[in-house]
Amino acid sequence: MKNEILRFEDVTFTYHTRRGETTAADGLTFSVREGEFVAIIGPSGCGKTTLLSLAAGLLSPSSGTVTRSGSCGYMLQKDELFHWRNIEKNIFLPLEIKRQNTAERRRQALELAKKYGLGEFLQSFPPQLSGGMRQRAALIRTLATEPDILLLDEPFSALDYQTRLNVCEDVSSIIRSEKKTALLITHDISEAISLADRVLVLSPRPTKVSHEHELDFGEETRPIKRREMPQFSTWFELLWRELNA
Amino acid sequence: MKHEYSAEHRKYLGKRKRNLTLVWILRLGLLALILGVWEMIAALGWVDPFLTSSPSRIGKTIASLYLDGSLFYHIGVTLLETMIGFVIAVVGGCVIALALWWSETLRRVLEPYIVVLNALPKIALGPLIIIWFGTGSEAIVFMTVLVGIIVATLHMLSAFLATDNNKILLLRSMGASKFQILRKLVIPSSLASFISMLKVNVGMAWIGSIMGEYIVSRAGLGYLIVYGGQVFKLDLVMASTCILCVLAAGMYFLVVLLEKLIVKDAES
Ligand SMILES: Nc1ncnc2c1ncn2[C@@H]1O[C@H](COP(=O)(O)OP(=O)(O)OP(=O)(O)O)[C@@H](O)[C@H]1O
């Protein structure tokens, strides 16, 4: 069995505001192993983003433990590219923040960008790119520091359906060919099935893992191909029932 | 990139250009009309030019100010006071806004004071300023700063606080320090607000300096206006006001020029 990169052990988290307290997670336990692509689905407002913030270390649990070995890269729903920086400078941003802005690192990041079709857009500014291209640039930015685990918070939900399928395909192939570990949050069941090795289903708030499935698509990792396979609809029905239980 | 535009697009561009020419012709025409009517009213004696002055009399007044050497002296005094006050107000406002962004506690502590200072008509402080700073340029600069700095602070603070939370989250996930968030995100994303604050503060600076000169001064355009009013030399009042219009517009266009420079720089 491969090393665990991320582990949640009986994690509880409560938000405190002036108007009261909200327990977003209660008794959350799961782990992500190296090289694995895990998708988490859950009803809206259940605490998915909270879970990722805990994983990224932006929040610390009220009780329980979150252990992460290695660095993480966070990708949000919108690309959050800085409009006053061109694509190249956007991709270098995490290098600047982490003080890894060496010629070698920059070269690697640029190579990645070129490999995945951003070569001719490096000097363009974000508003000049399509939504799909921008999300791809956001992924390359996330990969620039070579994180050990990628945390993806509904990275496709701001895109229209057509673009969404394409970007999903891109992101999947990039993550697979770079052999990255990924934790994807989504409320789209078919997205989870078409991308992941393993799917966790969350209960409504305060959330915990209610079901867990190892998907059986064998070596097939391409989302489009998976959608055509017979297991796809079986998984869809099962997860749909569990999500709406 | 060089484009060969389609005939339709060239037609559209031509139309826009003709439209712009028309706008300029009308603008200048309107100015000529106003000046012409004004001159005529005075020349035909419909209204006593003693009360309304006239373009030609304004011209003569400016010429005589120029000839006795006081024109550029008064312009210089006012311009210098306005500029110094403007710069101090802008820089000070930005620094205070940064401090208030940095510390929420400080922000909450100072909030009522800022609200009161903002609402206070600064001219009420006139007597105090005279006692503290005397009747020289220092008092006028102080008045200019006072009028501008609160506006600059509030304007920039609201820009800083409007920084997109998701972008802050993104930077924090990269492990950014507060200082890095400030430098990489908060400041660059407030650039547009900074320019609009400059534009507002050009106006504020002139209000401050002229108000200051009304209260204390012995030189400058504000002084000429007050003096002209006291001795009923409406020509002098009008001439000074016209010069003021030109200077204020000039300063505003400098800011617009700066805006073009900065925006172009950010996109190349
Ligand atoms: N900063 C906060 N302060 C107080 N309560 C919060 C905060 N952030 C989230 N919450 C509450 O915690 C609960 C979980 O929020 P979270 O954003 O993690 O859910 P989510 O599953 O990501 O939702 P969505 O499907 O809308 O993305 C919600 O009820 C929300 O109102």
Ligand SMILES: [Mg+2]
């Ligand atoms: Mg969310």
